[in-house]
Amino acid sequence: MGHQQNRKKKMIIDTDPGIDDAMAIFVALQSPEVEVIGLTTIYGNVYTSLATRNALHLLEIAGRTDIPVAEGSHVTITKGTKLRVADFVHGADGLGNQNFPPPKGTPIKETAAEFLVRQAKLCPGEITVVALGPLTNIALAIELDPDFCKNVGQIVLLGGAFSVNGNVNPAAEANIFGDPDAADIVFTSGADILAVGINVTHQVIMTDADRDLLEQSGGKFAKYMCKILDVYYSYHHESYNTQGVYLHDPTTLLVAINPSLVTCMEGAVRVQTLGITRGLTIFFNKQKRFAEVNEWTGKPTVKVAVTVDAPTVHKLVMDRLMNS
Numbered sequence: 001m002g003h004q005q006n007r008k009k010k011m012i013i014d015t016d017p018g019i020d021d022a023m024a025i026f027v028a029l030q031s032p033e034v035e036v037i038g039l040t041t042i043y044g045n046v047y048t049s050l051a052t053r054n055a056l057h058l059l060e061i062a063g064r065t066d067i068p069v070a071e072g073s074h075v076t077i078t079k080g081t082k083l084r085v086a087d088f089v090h091g092a093d094g095l096g097n098q099n100f101p102p103p104k105g106t107p108i109k110e111t112a113a114e115f116l117v118r119q120a121k122l123c124p125g126e127i128t129v130v131a132l133g134p135l136t137n138i139a140l141a142i143e144l145d146p147d148f149c150k151n152v153g154q155i156v157l158l159g160g161a162f163s164v165n166g167n168v169n170p171a172a173e174a175n176i177f178g179d180p181d182a183a184d185i186v187f188t189s190g191a192d193i194l195a196v197g198i199n200v201t202h203q204v205i206m207t208d209a210d211r212d213l214l215e216q217s218g219g220k221f222a223k224y225m226c227k228i229l230d231v232y233y234s235y236h237h238e239s240y241n242t243q244g245v246y247l248h249d250p251t252t253l254l255v256a257i258n259p260s261l262v263t264c265m266e267g268a269v270r271v272q273t274l275g276i277t278r279g280l281t282i283f284f285n286k287q288k289r290f291a292e293v294n295e296w297t298g299k300p301t302v303k304v305a306v307t308v309d310a311p312t313v314h315k316l317v318m319d320r321l322m323n324s
């Protein structure tokens, strides 16, 4: 462990900013355990071009324009162009309708998938990919380089609703619903995968009172978040009747830093790609030996988070935003 303690975890954040994406990116930049080596962008909360613009903008706010942004896919893995974009959750601009000025920076020439493949090859086993949007870029990286699954350290993804209702409809969680075919490729790829679903992230809530604390703290990132959080709070008040918001992306980011914040089950996950349950994630715990071969038979094992140390995650998010 000795030399490991000083070594920062190299992270690439695949993101669709997104209000809770912005929070996760800020938490990452405030985490001494982490070196963010790049952001890759994807549609989801907004279209990909706007996700790229927002990623560049957030790095400018943070004074971290040294971090490259690689633009991701504009279409699903099956070249689908009818995308579901959750602008009613995050605002038309993805960042709480603040009409921020356009960023000065531009994305690098490489695509997100090319960047992921190259970085994983450069530091085999060392890169943690934190996937906070639909999984198209990750699936494209897997298709681009058969060794990507071996080269990447761990993929920690926000996705799925394991044994609970989805948040797009009763079956599907938003990131998986965004590209179910890509999600199924990723889950069955054989890479080291830890899935954090909304069954876990719905346990981590930032309350209305927490927002007041952020405002009072005067922390740079805390104040920025307070500007953009209104839309996100309104959505939660209306849709869930909660006095607070779910910290999906920041929870996933912190789990990527420290997986012991969650406990996991291990087994195979398949994703429904068709029909009324499109986007449904079905976990098989590999305990029964079925008499007949099925679509889970022989598929690689992934980790699926089942419990979370919510108080610790909550405290880390608050502390890192306030002390900025």
Ligand SMILES: [Ca+2]
Residues within 6 Å of the ligand: 015, 016, 017, 018, 020, 021, 044, 045, 132, 133, 249
């Ligand atoms: Ca996201």
